[in-house]
């Protein structure tokens with residue numbers, strides 16, 4: 289009887305063990321981080337009926353979707369977005385304070401992926417002076433390499449240099465980006481002195497030439513795009529040299545108005561080129577073929593160019609996603625065949641969303657303004673010069689830049705004029721209090737003194753402010769403002785249209801499911817690290833998403 293009882297207890301113990309028992313022996317062969325530049329979460333549902341079974345639908349149906357994934361900082365732009373997904377940090381910590389910023393105190397404009405010491409490899413111009421040296425913390429890829437003495441291989445690719453560079457990290461083997469002057473994928477001598485042979489062979493295929501010889505017509509008949517505004521509307525920005533933004537697009541003719549193969553970046557075939565290069569890289573570098581997990585980040589840049597030009601309600605954007613879905617489907621089935629679904633992991637997200645075109649809002653009778661930042665800067669300086677008159681002949685201005693929703697003062701002018709900082713701050717506040725587009729103006733001190741972090745929107749300014757790259761004051765516009773966008777659309781704000789992005793997991797360790805609770809963009813990195821069983825990145829402030837992991 290005693291023996292039977294013991295057996296029963298043992299059986300009960302085994303049954304009650306977590307289903308994850310034994311998981312640590314197995315690691316994914318390959319982790320594929322996919323970033324779709326400027327993809328909004330609602331694109332998945334809006335375009336669902338036009339998707340194939342093998343692309344987004346496969347990731348949703350057979351993978352796990354976090355449908356309420358939000359950016360938790362400003363500016364919601366490309367450089368910071370890619371850095372945050374793969375570091376679990378915000379600009380305050382990872383230092384990528386915008387695509388561009390002003391270095392303090394030098395007031396030099398900095399670009400997020402620039403490196404004056406780096407030289408192009410595979411190309412011949414300034415497009416190659418790039419590296420991740422502005423990134424102040426480590427990425428998931430860096431931690432993966434650190435976990436096994438560098439035996440894992442880590443790569444990043446995107447048409448935009450910052451997309452591949454900032455997501456792969458400082459320790460990456462290589463990042464690649466597209467050079468529109470040589471029509472080649474290039475890298476820099478930060479990583480290597482010579483383009484790998486597989487990359488040279490890929491460039492020799494001259495795919496850009498082929499892609500640019502094809503017209504862009506809608507995948508489905510244009511009248512079937514009922515989730516969009518009509519094709520011919522006034523708020524879209526036509527291609528250079530074109531009068532209207534209307535299908536079909538004669539790409540070989542339009543190409544002549546663009547530098548080199550630049551047009552390729554801004555049409556759907558940019559996605560095809562990116563996916564083909566990703567496959568060449570995975571094969572060429574033998575990724576996922578040994579005992580150490582490898583990682584590649586593939587960022588699709590073209591959706592962002594198309595979104596800016598035509599706006600999120602356009603047939604052009606919808607058609608791009610219909611086509612990207614097929615590209616993705618082909619890529620997933622290639623990966624499934626190459627590695628087996630359960631042996632590799634896909635994570636798909638986006639670096640930011642996008643606001644609606646102001647013209648679209650007007651037609652929908654929804655309020656939206658599009659003030660010019662340059663004008664605002666001019667008006668602000670005129671006001672400040674009235675309050676704090678300058679000596680005759682003084683050419684300097686008090687406000688030298690407004691960038692990333694931040695006002696940068698000319699510190700040396702303030703010092704020479706013996707102006708107390710709080711006085712000029714108050715003058716700015718008073719002036720902007722009459723501006724209908726602005727709902728809050730505040731200072732660095734106010735941001736850091738605590739009150740701001742209790743405001744759910746203004747907290748995003750706190751997490752986005754980097755003390756050496758940020759400005760002196762902050763402007764929070766109303767949510768119905770899209771500055772500098774008379775046509776097309778843009779993103780930068782702390783509002784839902786810019787912060788709400790998709791987050792999908794598929795493959796290794798992932799059970800199908802959906803979660804509608806809040807996931808912050810900084811939670812992705814630690815979720816990936818937990819799936820791989822490695823240390824979180826050095827600047828990580830996020831937490832693994834329990835719903836995805838199941839424990």
Ligand SMILES: [Zn+2]
Pocket residue numbers: 325326365366367369592639640
């Ligand atoms: Zn972007």
